[in-house]
Amino acid sequence: DIQMTQSPSSLSAAVGDRVTITCRASQSISTYLNWYQQKPGKAPKLLIYDASTLYTGVPSRFSGSGSGIDFTLTISSLQPEDFASYYCQQSDNTPVTFGQGTKVEI
Amino acid sequence: QVQLVESGGGVVQPGRSLRLSCGASGFTFNKYGIHWVRQAPGKGLEWVALIWYDGSKKYYADSVKGRFTISRDNSKNTLSLQMNSLGAEDTAVYYCARESQQWGVTFFDYWGQGALVTVSS
Numbered sequence: 001d002i003q004m005t006q007s008p009s010s011l012s013a014a015v016g017d018r019v020t021i022t023c024r025a026s027q028s029i030s031t032y033l034n035w036y037q038q039k040p041g042k043a044p045k046l047l048i049y050d051a052s053t054l055y056t057g058v059p060s061r062f063s064g065s066g067s068g069i070d071f072t073l074t075i076s077s078l079q080p081e082d083f084a085s086y087y088c089q090q091s092d093n094t095p096v097t098f099g100q101g102t103k104v105e106i
Numbered sequence: 107q108v109q110l111v112e113s114g115g116g117v118v119q120p121g122r123s124l125r126l127s128c129g130a131s132g133f134t135f136n137k138y139g140i141h142w143v144r145q146a147p148g149k150g151l152e153w154v155a156l157i158w159y160d161g162s163k164k165y166y167a168d169s170v171k172g173r174f175t176i177s178r179d180n181s182k183n184t185l186s187l188q189m190n191s192l193g194a195e196d197t198a199v200y201y202c203a204r205e206s207q208q209w210g211v212t213f214f215d216y217w218g219q220g221a222l223v224t225v226s227s
Contacts, residue, residue, distance in 0.1 A: 043217035
């Protein structure tokens with residue numbers, strides 16, 4: 001199975017900050033990498049697929065980059081509604097696997 | 107609009123069985139693969155199972171293989187997860203999620219609200 005390692009596991013930030021979350025795969029996955037946002041008690045929501053493609057309706061302050069092994073999710077200017085947990089997920093191989101998550105807190 | 111609604115969660119004793127259902131609406135159900143993903147309390151997301159759009163192929167996480175069975179009824183737009191020999195480690199919120207594809211990349215674009223399964227004596 002492909003292991004996905006996110007860092008950091010949590011971070012504290014303020015409204016307006018630029019936030020970067022990284023995700024590393026245990027082997028090359030090309031750009032088969034997706035990012036999800038999850039708020040407490042809610043289902044995850046798709047933010048980015050194919051490493052850098054913004055999903056419909058997702059604000060442009062979110063962006064993704066990377067290929068192969070290393071990937072990044074960036075929030076250019078953190079908004080109050082962005083305080084949540086973020087997960088990367090590889091879809092190169094079955095089983096799909098998720099990173100352990102990054103909690104973005106105030 | 108696309109909707110996935112899980113049902114069947116609850117409290118079950120260790121070693122017993124439980125069946126979850128996922129009802130789908132707002133899209134052509136028989137054209138999409140559907141997954142189950144779970145999340146233990148305070149933990150991250152764990153993929154559980156996948157069934158192809160036509161039910162012809164099924165895949166399972168090692169942690170549930172031999173105990174869980176995924177199935178679907180395309181005539182009723184429903185997905186099921188039969189869970190047997192449940193243990194405390196299966197306590198989680200279970201989500202059904204639709205798999206979509208673009209340029210060969212698959213992703214989960216719609217999720218249900220989740221069904222809580224608690225395994226406890």
